Amino acid sequence: MIDYAAILTILVVTTFSGSAGALALKKGMNDLPKLSLNSVLKNGWIYLGSFLYILSAITNIILLKFLDYSIAFPMTSLTYVWTVIISYFIFKESLSFRKVLAVILIIIGVFIISQ
Template identity: 35%
Template sequence: MIYLILASVFLSSLGQILVKYGAGNLDLNFATGAISSIIQILKNVPVMAGIITYGLSFLLWIKVLSKVELSYAYPMVSLGYVLVMIFSYFVFKENITFIRVLGVVFIITGVILIARS
């Protein structure tokens, strides 16, 4: 079941990266043109791919929750923070500080402790 958890977390993180990538090409103004903003979103391939990826992640998550205790599975979601930070570094060239790396070490340590329980 750990593989389904990790797959769900990976797909969720990938969805976030795709939405961020596509959002850079959007010029949304819901106050003056909600319909035109929604159409922009629907026509944006990376954003729509991200939404579909989120959907797949959600379906896997439902499967996970039907088989695993929530107190075991949910902390694994925090690995998404780690994956998003790594993706952000390579895809968006975001700065990763020592403090962020230290935070990731704490997250990974916590997940390892939970996985071993």
């Protein structure tokens, strides 16, 4: 029997950690005084972002064990939803009508595919 709560938890961890990882890398790159290997290796945000990306990849692999690829892969589009939300609060990016509409359409699409 499939434990839907566990699958949902793995999906949230996969999508949120992927989005947070990308945003941590963005923050790390924004904080660099200049682009050099030395400054990248000394930036904690780069390490955090890399860790979160790896976590996302591992949980995505686990997710593929329990869901068909045709369902699991489209569900990872929820990463874009997290990205819009986190970008709004962390980077103070604007939320246009188009962004909000796109997020709503992604959520509706994921719901339809999961049925």
